[in-house]
Amino acid sequence: MDLSDLAPLAGPAVAAAGIVYTVVSQRRKANADALAKIDERVGALELRMTQVTGRVDVLPDRDSAHRLELSLSEVRGELKALTERIAPIAATSARLQEFLLEQVK
Structure with missing residues (x-):
């Protein structure tokens, strides 16, 4: 080839x-x-x-979230206690206001 x-x-x-x-x-x-x-x-x-x-x-991790939850429940309990303590003060204030309004008339 x-x-x-x-x-x-x-x-x-x-x-x-x-x-x-x-x-x-x-x-x-x-x-x-x-x-x-x-x-x-x-x-x-x-x-x-x-x-x-x-x-x-x-x-926050799991433990931090749990601590926050416990703290919130404590705060709720304290708020309930404060609400109960404030109720008589609010009633006294309302009665005092009514008394003062009657005195003005």
């Missing part, structure tokens, strides 16, 4: 190689674009995850 016998096949072979190169480079570009989009999404998710983690770290 001589080199001159292969010469007619050189054109189609170069054309086929060009097509293969184009297809491979287009796939590479498509993959690079897809990876860029994925990288952008991962960056956005990392930012959101950092923000959420920062917010969660500030929240």
Whole structure:
């Protein structure tokens, strides 16, 4: 087999190689674009995850929430006691106001 016998096949072979190169480079570009989009999404998710983690770290834990609940129940009890103590004072104030209004007439 001589080199001159292969010469007619050189054109189609170069054309086929060009097509293969184009297809491979287009796939590479498509993959690079897809990876860029994925990288952008991962960056956005990392930012959101950092923000959420920062917010969660500030929240009270289970023990703190329980202590707050106990403190609130103590405050409610104290408010009920104060309400009971203020009731006679309010009644006295109302009677005093009525007495003063009668004195003005």
